[in-house]
Amino acid sequence: MYDYLRELGHVPTQMDRASRGVLDGVLETNSLPRQLLGMQLMVETTALTIFQAVREKRIEPVLADLLRYYEKDEARHVGLGVQMLPSMMKRMSRR
Numbered sequence: 001m002y003d004y005l006r007e008l009g010h011v012p013t014q015m016d017r018a019s020r021g022v023l024d025g026v027l028e029t030n031s032l033p034r035q036l037l038g039m040q041l042m043v044e045t046t047a048l049t050i051f052q053a054v055r056e057k058r059i060e061p062v063l064a065d066l067l068r069y070y071e072k073d074e075a076r077h078v079g080l081g082v083q084m085l086p087s088m089m090k091r092m093s094r095r
C-alpha cells in the first residue's frame with residue numbers, strides 16, 4: 001500500500017485525530033481480550049468493510065485488485081478474534 005500511495009505521490013504522514021484516538025485506546029490496554037476485541041473485532045472489521053466497499057466501486061482498477069489481497073489478510077485477523085475471544089471471555093468475570 002505504501003508503494004502504491006508513493007507512486008500516486010501521496011503518502012499520509014499522520015492519521016486523523018479520531019482514528020488515532022481509537023487506535024491508541026486499543027493499543028494502550030494491557031488486557032489481551034480487550035486488545036483482541038478492539039483490534040480484531042472492531043478496527044479490523046472496519047478496515048475490511050472499507051476495503052470491500054472501495055474495491056466494489058472499482059474507482060481505480062489497480063487499487064481494486066490490490067485491495068482483494070488486503071481483504072484476505074484482514075479476514076484472517078478478524079478470524080483470530082472470533083476464534084480466541086469467546087474462550088477468553090468465559091474465564092472473565094461477568095463485569
Ligand SMILES: [Fe+2]
Pocket residue numbers: 044073074077
Ligand atoms: Fe489487519
